[in-house]
Amino acid sequence: MYIQFLGAAQTVTGACFLVDTGLTRLLVDCGLFQGTKEVKERNYRNFPIPPGSIDYVLLTHAHIDHSGLLPKLIKHGFKGRVLATSATVDLCEILLPDCGHIQEMEVERKNRKYRRQGRKLIEPIYTADDGIHALKFFERANYNETIPISSDVKICFRDAGHILGSSMIEMWVNEDGQEIKLVFSGDIGNTDQPFIQDPSFIAEADYVIMESTYGNRIHENLDNKLELLQQAITDTYHKGGKLIIPAFAAGRTQDILYSINKLMIKKAIPEIPIYIDSPMAIKATEIFRENSNIYDEETRQLIAQGHHPLDMPNLKTTLTMEESQRLNMLPGRAIIISASGMCDAGRIKHHLRHNLWRPECTVLFVGYQAEGTLGRRLLSGEKTVRIHGEEIAVKAEIRHIDGYSAHADQPALLNWIKQFTKPPQQVFVVHGESKGAAALAGLLTREGINAYVPYWMETVELTPGIQRLRPDMLRIALTRVNEKMEQIIQGGLVPTNYPLLLRQLAELEAQLNEAVAQVGERQQAG
Secondary structure (H helix, E strand, O other): OEEEEEEOOOOOOOOEEEEEOOOOEEEEOOOOOOOOHHHHHHHHOOOOOOHHHOOEEEOOOOOHHHHOOHHHHHHOOOOOEEEEEHHHHHHHHHHHHHHHHHHHHHHHHHHHHHHHHOOOOOOOOOOHHHHHHHHHHEEEEOEOOOEEOOOOEEEEEEEOOOOOOOEEEEEEEEEOOEEEEEEEOOOOOOOOOOOOOOOOOOOOOOEEEEEOOOOOOOOOOOOOHHHHHHHHHHHHHHHOOEEEEEOOOOOHHHHHHHHHHHHHHOOOOOOOOEEEEOHHHHHHHHHHHHOHHHOOHHHHHHHHOOOOOOOOOOEEEOOOHHHHHHHOOOOOOEEEEEOOOOOOOOOHHHHHHHHOOOOOOEEEEOOOOOOOOHHHHHHOOOOEEEEOOEEEEOOOEEEEOHHHOOOOOHHHHHHHHHOOOOOOOEEEEEOOOHHHHHHHHHHHHHOOOOEEOOOOOOEEEOOOOOOOOHHHHHHHHHHHHHHHHHHHHHOOOOOOOHHHHHHHHHHHHHHHHHHHHHHHHHHHHO
């Protein structure tokens, strides 16, 4: 059995993991790459395996960096089944067509410029219609139900506590009469989030594919995020400007509404118009209303007291583009919550274009900003940014509340893996930028857990025992070190301790060869 890391390997986005048992071939997630231009270019490449050869896609949750390439997979020949929780299917029904629509709009805008320049026109990765067509392949699954999907594979979805419907996936594979268990963590959520349950704990696994979005970070505002939101609202109110909040349509938008509602109940903020300016976020909010059966107890009590966080009297929605554009003509104060959360596409870019240069306005980030995105550049303090071909001065106040992250931070990630009754044979650290993944892997190693950060497109054999795996991985690591050494030398930067490094490499290679020999002896002995 093999696993290949087709995405979210030393990068946060594009989650996609191929499991090939020899009898069954499946993907866990099929996400869109976001971030730098180089990373986003991966969305346009051909799939490394024929889509028609894949039997299943198991979807951990609806966020586009986990689901956003499904329409492309189907467009290019996938005929299998897509399994996900019911709430995930509901959210994908709006997210996938919307993602296709955004791609069409972005390509149309670029092609107008390319026509004027006499350049070759481009096509979207897929269209809104492709997104709608993809939904025909979805099937709903329940939490905590073991599902045999083939003669050698069974799976179970567990609540990941990340967004509505998010899941971890337990997978049991029967190979030559022996059972191998894999756990895909999906995106592990924070505890005590609005609406949703806390993340599940799992007792055992042979292999764990674990996210590391916040692998080197600790959330700073968990205890005072409500106070920081109150300050952002009141400070912007007194300045007479608009508060612009980039937020993911599914999850973060509803969390912010929940917090604003709590502040209004306490009369801690002035009553000002609140606009959800994203058709996708508006529809996602309706899906949240329809799935109240999986709310946590705190939210149910709040609703029972007559304070539904999604039904505030000053909450308004803007469905059409014309309504959205009128928001930028409104005089006075307002809170505008718009997508996308990383400011990479969608209506938020128009609001930033109209408000970034206004010192009376505030842009409040409440989620992770991937490397290379407009959101990350604003948080990094850039004084001018280019939006739709226009240079915009950044005069608005830029604020960030870390406590709204839907991801577990480093201590919570470590606590999650420690709940296993015994350490897994191997943890593959994925879904994190290189530094974050390496930091978490190092921490796990110090805790006595075998941890490894795979690289993009790497293929690893999985067996009932760790012995056949570790030497292969050590050899890969040794090869990488040698390659880096050669690059340094070719660049004319020979380290002063070069002789010592050579000796250490030789010693490591000798130890590796000895380990491989020992494994061979054990296998021959049975």
